Amino acid sequence: MHVWASWCQPCMASMPRVKTTHDGLDPAKIQFVGLNIDADKERARSLVQKGDWSWAQNYLGEDSDLIRQLAVSSAPAYFLIGPDGKLVASANHWDEIRPAIEDSVNP
Numbered sequence: 870m871h872v873w874a875s876w877c878q879p880c881m882a883s884m885p886r887v888k889t890t891h892d893g894l895d896p897a898k899i900q901f902v903g904l905n906i907d908a909d910k911e912r913a914r915s916l917v918q919k920g921d922w923s924w925a926q927n928y929l930g931e932d933s934d935l936i937r938q939l940a941v942s943s944a945p946a947y948f949l950i951g952p953d954g955k956l957v958a959s960a961n962h963w964d965e966i967r968p969a970i971e972d973s974v975n976p
Contacts, residue, residue: 870901870902870903870904870947870948870950871887871901871902871903871904871945871946871947871948872904872905872906872936872939872941872944872945872946872947873903873904873905873906873944873945874905874906874907874913874944875905875907875909875912875913875916876907877944877945879944879945879962880944880945881916883945883962883963884920884922885920886963886964886967887901887922887963888920888921888922890967890970890971891922891923891924894970894971894974895974898974899970899973899974900924900925901924901925902924902925902926902927903917903922903924903925903926903927904927904929904933904935904936905926905927905928905929906929906930906931906933906936906944907928907930907931908930908931910928910930913926913928914926914928943961945961945962945963946959946960946961947959947960947961947962947963947965947966949966949969949970949973951973957969957973958970
């Protein structure tokens, strides 16, 4: 899962790398889920379409119970959840979470 927003420069800067990683992995082995926290979900949807971010996107808004439950204090935030539902890794930078993703998909 990754928490992102259109106003978040690091989020937008990492999206091409997220897309490249997503597109290069077997969807039977991993699912990507975007959690958008924009106040204007139409702006977020437009970015998703323009960027061809084909993975699941959830538009939570800026006052989301889920974001509070995940204890997200800044964006971007990345979470790798294992098949057992347990947290495998988390990070605030794509380059920190990507190796964990690749290791879990290609052991």
